[in-house]
Amino acid sequence: MKLLDRKIAVIGLGYVGLPLAALCAKKGYEVVGLDLSEPVVALLNQGKCHIKDEAVEQLLATAVASANFTATTNAEGVADCGVYLICVPTPVDANNDPDLAPLEGACRVIAPHLNKGDLVVVESTVFPGTCEQVVAPLLEELSNLDVGKDFHLAHCPERVNPGDPFWGSENIPRVVGATSSEGVAVAAEFYASILGGDILDVRDIKLSLRPKFRETSEGLHIAQVPLGSVTKMHSIRDAEAVKAMENTVRDVNIAFVNELAKISDALELDVVDIIDGMATKPFGKGPFYPGVGVGGHCIAVDPEWLKAASKKAGYMPEMIQLARMTNNGMPEYTVSILQDLLNEKGYPVKGTKIAVLGVAYKRNVDDPRESPFYKLREILQKKGAELSVFDSWVTSENTVQSLDQCIGGAKAIVIVTEHSDVTEKLRNFDLRDSDVEVIVDGRNCLDGNVIKGQDVLYRGIGR
Ligand SMILES: NC(=O)c1ccc[n+]([C@@H]2O[C@H](COP(=O)([O-])OP(=O)(O)OC[C@H]3O[C@@H](n4cnc5c(N)ncnc54)[C@H](O)[C@@H]3O)[C@@H](O)[C@H]2O)c1
Known part of the structure; x- marks a missing residue:
């Protein structure tokens, strides 16, 4: 047969x-x-x-x-x-x-x-x-x-x-x-x-x-x-390496643009505009974009498998290690931005209501594995923030039933996942009708100028 x-x-x-x-x-x-x-x-x-x-x-x-x-x-x-x-x-x-x-x-x-x-x-x-x-x-x-x-x-x-x-x-x-x-x-x-x-x-x-x-x-x-x-x-090893390495290349590049985002913050540049500018070069580049962290069952995991194999064979790949550390550190960096903005408004993190939008590791999927959401929530909970959580695709961590309930009474919004339904609503939402005074856009998905025009402090990652 x-x-x-x-x-x-x-x-x-x-x-x-x-x-x-x-x-x-x-x-x-x-x-x-x-x-x-x-x-x-x-x-x-x-x-x-x-x-x-x-x-x-x-x-x-x-x-x-x-x-x-x-x-x-x-x-x-x-x-x-x-x-x-x-x-x-x-x-x-x-x-x-x-x-x-x-x-x-x-x-x-x-x-x-x-x-x-x-x-x-x-x-x-x-x-x-x-x-x-x-x-x-x-x-x-x-x-x-x-x-x-x-x-x-x-x-x-x-x-x-x-x-x-x-x-x-x-x-x-x-x-x-x-x-x-x-x-x-x-x-x-x-x-x-x-x-x-x-x-x-x-x-x-x-x-x-x-x-x-x-x-x-x-x-x-x-x-x-x-x-x-x-x-x-x-060889079968070549096929295995294709996958492990293509995801590691992505992870390292995302880590590098996360570094560029931090440089841009220090130099008061808009990293998204700069990446979009770089993207006009028609060869030899990404683009990759920075964000609140890298999640999912592939990009956040496969480099660890490759690193383990390489280490076992006697070579410690420092760049992969550094990339993982950089990407794993992005929820902390995002919280530091939030703290700066709340500070500017005179609010402590402790006891302040913060709306966290997104649990999934990326937009428009129902997969929360390795999502930066978990680290971000842990840090904010340790600092005593009053959290409301909403994700329209992954509902397991939601503390409320809707976006409106999540934002209601919150002084700050942190965007972890830019699901299109939620960002669409946010774009059409007049923040002056809410208590929100701070937005940290962990996915650089909103127009900062529109938000600032509504008397709300806005920061993305690297912008
Ligand atoms: N999710 C992605 O986007 C993606 C993309 C490319 C490659 N991968 C790779 O594909 C593999 C699977 O990932 P996934 O996202 O589909 O995982 P998943 O968790 O969505 O699905 C795995 C399924 O396997 C089942 N399972 C576990 N052990 C089993 C066993 N011994 N016998 C029978 N069933 C078993 C689980 O119950 C689960 O339903 C992983 O190696 C992942 O890295 C995932």
Whole structure:
């Protein structure tokens, strides 16, 4: 039986696994999704989505209509599959060291069901070497089969960007690596069958696209790789490193613009105008923007995995360490701005009502993992502030039911997340009708001049 005729198992049905499982079902594969969470599985089997994301909801509806997708918590449900896609979390522990437990748990589930010719793909983000040092030995030991000889092991890091209206699981270009050349060919063929794009080789990209990238811009470079294409890497470690490093590059750059924001504050410059000015240069730049902090399960975590692997191999990457420290320190910096403004108005932090807007780690998503909100709240609570919290996407931390209630009676607003519905309302809100005298815009999303025109002190991050 050909691999592409086989049933697919997706292990972990979160932000990554669910859209992937639904996409495979949409493309005609029979898919079984396995998750530890009973409530998640029960919802999915009713065709309801536990993730608030229109694109994922649509994909799930199509998958359910195709009758190709079922979810289960029963590990036996993944028997008789030919392709196993691992999409479990890869967090860090309290010491910021990689926590491999969910990944190892997924391997333990898959191994007893593995047969000759099967394909196992790790989509979770891991440090370079994880597939060969952790996943392969565990699968081999528990299945009595040999990786590369009896079954294929590949890594195809997920790049999905929740809340992104354009880039989704079906069109984001992918890279794939495997422990053997046959494995990478099989995995690339599988991904081409769900993404519908071309299969490329990383060395061809260098030859055909890089000169154009040098001449033009990063944006054009991205566009020149066809939508939904799959690029074969020359080792599984290269594929692992692509993901860990692309997110680390982002983290370090955000840390650097956070530094530029602090310089701009000291020199009384508007860092957002300056970044927008720099962005007019059509090559060799970001742009990246500063803010209240970096969150999410990727940018705030993946650099720690890369750092841990590098440290273990004998090289301590100081720049990554510094970037993490800088980005982790941004909630404190934001509070220091708030304190300055309240001071100017003659209010102590202690006992003053402060409206904190946003819990999610970024705009228009319902994901609060690693959000700077938690650190900011902790600092303000320790200082005795009277906090009201509102987020229109993540409601778990809300102390009130609405934006109006949150702002009501508050002397200051701190914006942590710029969800479009909330910023839209804020832009149309006349602050003179409220008690608000201070706004700290942790996402630089409001027009400071309009706010200052309403006799409210306004500061962004670096502006
Ligand atoms: N969220 C993103 O934007 C994003 C983007 C790209 C890559 N990634 C990476 O993808 C991976 C998954 O992230 P996510 O955001 O989808 O996580 P998530 O927490 O949203 O989903 C993971 C799911 O896996 C389940 N699970 C955990 N252990 C399991 C096990 N042993 N067996 C079966 N199910 C298990 C959990 O119950 C959960 O529903 C991570 O490595 C992450 O770094 C995430």
